[in-house]
Amino acid sequence: MGQNKLTLTIDGKQMEATMGQTILEVARENGINIPTLCQYAKTTNVGACRVCVVEVEGARTLVASCCMPVNQGMVIKTDTKAVRDAQRLIIELLWSSGDHNCLTCEQNGNCELQNLVYWLQLEKPRFPISPPGYPIERTNTMIERDLNKCILCGRCVRACNEIQVNEVLDYARRGSRSKVGPAFDTDYIDSECFFCGECVDSCPVGAITFKQARFQGRPWELKKVRTTCTYCGVGCQMDLNLHDGKIVKVTGNREYGQPNEGSLCVKGRFGMDFVHSPDRLKTPLIRKNGELKEATWDEAYSYIAEKLSVIKKAHGPDSIAGFSSARATNEENYLFQKFLRAVIGTNNVDHCARL
């Protein structure tokens, strides 16, 4: 065993761990399920929600497994009555302190709170349901916020500060009046928010959602297609979320790894309206009497082929040029330069690399 290695027991099973790992990390590596809400990979473990509590032999109280580093010889239990009672209490408190109405929630079926209610087999909370009654923020087209559904896990705060480092979101007020938002408790649109959407992807419940996706398909009806963003040169991997043949929203996926590790920016996230724009070109057009008129593909190809042949014959291949595209695929750029070089016979091919 290496210097940094140690052994411990979780739920009666002996396992090896590395110094510095948390109980949660070791449990997950070994296929033991400990529920979490506030824990969010690649951000600080804050131990805010306490859903991940476990029993540690010799410890005075239950401990938050997301924050507790492992020690040699630790004996941990994840499914005792004390643990489940604590988890039930936490979930019932969260449930009762918000407006968690799954009937109308966009995240129904994709909600970590809902999953925990079901997993803990809770019929209803033992406390009266009393949501804070905040107005729903619908002052921009991109992100909708319903803080009545917020469980104050702080994932959005950490996503904003530790992943995107935009430093826009934080907590305001205290105790039961705590809420999350930009400085001075303004709406996103009136704040310094850059609309990267990291907070939406990080939200475990339906508090922060994509406004344009509202009522455009339930989570289980959406089909996700992984692709590469079409804006800048970073090449972010993203999921286009489809319903009825339309893109309804764009989400990041942290499992895709480099180059963007699940993060996106405002353009990749909210700049896809153009795909389904009524302004899209739908048929070839040929200019006749000064105006562009609809034509068939055959007419368009014939027109171009004939003109190019005549010009090439009269003025030589170098009288023809092509601008390829930094927006098109590799395969298309390859074929475009091949067309100019092999079919026309000129090296007059360039694209906007310089512009």
Added chain:
Amino acid sequence: MTNSIDEIEFTDAIFAIGTNTTENHPVIGAKVKRAVRQRGAKLIVADPREIDLVKYATLYLRQKPGTDVALLNGMMNVIISEGLYDKEYVENRTEGFEAMKKVVEKYTPKHASKITGIPAQDIITAARLYAKARVASILYTMGITQHTTGVDNVKSIANLAMLCGYVGVEGGGVNPLRGQNNVQGACDMGALPVVFTGYQPVGSDEARAKFEKAWGVTLPPKPGLTIVETLNAAHEGKVKALYVMGENPMLSDPDLNHAKEALEHLDLLVVQDILLSETAQLAHVVLPAACFAEKEGTFSNTERRVQMVRKAVKAPGQAKADWEIISELSTKMGYPMNYANPEAVMREINQLTPSYAGITYARLEKEGLQWPCPNADHPGTKYLHINRFSRGLGLFTAIEYIPPAELPDKEYPFMMTTGRVLYQYHTGTMSRLSQGITERAPESLVEINPKDAKKLKVKEGQFVKVSSRRGSVQAKSTVTERVPPGVIFMNFHFKEAAVNLLTNPALDPIAKIPEYKVCAVKVEAA
């Protein structure tokens, strides 16, 4: 990029020059910010504008637009005179050091300060921060390249990086961040007037013979024309036909009045696009193309990573993928291109392009691959020039500072610099159709320093008229310290305030890139 995006987060120091990273490459911007906030990396930002990244910087250098060579030479002067450079690296891995050193000797911090407007002490501090780092990464974009001295600027950056031994090491490198999804791929695929795929020169008999054999034709050795040269040739009547696939020169090219005349001179203008762009409106034939979400293929990102593009939705109406259109037109012209799908095209690319030889769809299904990837078992290349530069020894170039082509004078007293803003993209054809984005950035804004605004009696939000020797536009002003006195900034996203009516078409003599970052203008309250 010589290095990879993920290395930026774990390097010791970052020198960002001429890159507004958080707005133009936000996800890379986040990595830079994480490096600073979470790992204590040193960040030096050099930009005439006080961009958002400055908030995170250890040191901010505000150089006058177009004086980058003087700044870089000044930093190298300090690094050499204080003996902070990597002598072993310079000796073993590079050549041309003595000639470079001789030129750099003149650029004392005091001299460099006079040219750049940066305090001499800050140049010294920057030099030390960069040179004393364990490893440092240089990030740059068009703020470096869009100058008549663009090539000089890039070579100066390479000089600086090699001087400190930061090329060919993890976390280091010379890292241009590319602005378009597949500008790297378009270059890799030979959509350039002088090279075939993988930068094999058209002037090389060997390269031509290879492609002639593969394509079954005779190929011309004569280099072709660049975009700006093509438009000039069209203006002169030498180029008669132009086929434009997914480009919008009517907003993106310098001196738009001239560009429009050039396009109107053509006997045939074919535009293949997803929308009726400003350029398409002038075309004889417009071909409707599928967009990225409606087809298969690959894009190559700024770190040379080739990644899959997947079909998610159907193209509208009769629109077709660009690869289908080119194939069908070629076939119509008597040169059959019968590719079953983009994968078949990639197989041909694999055969003709050593750096892409091992990049197959089967492998890309799982994850992207960074070229060079010379065979099916090669894992791809995270960073370049390990142990040896592609050309053998790294070449230092002695470079003197040359001022921009057009400087302010009595009639045009302001320097204008151009670029993008976070929310919009390039000529705006796509991003402006987004409702949410339009709420955030609905119109063009001219950034003016409060001192200048006061002199011109211009208030926040008031319309101003900006004119150069080539044209004039009107747009709303935003009065901000982001720009220094004497400099204004405009973006090129909005056709209503087409900034390229004003820009100077003066080109870098080698790269033929226009000087978008500096031209002389006058500003008046409109």
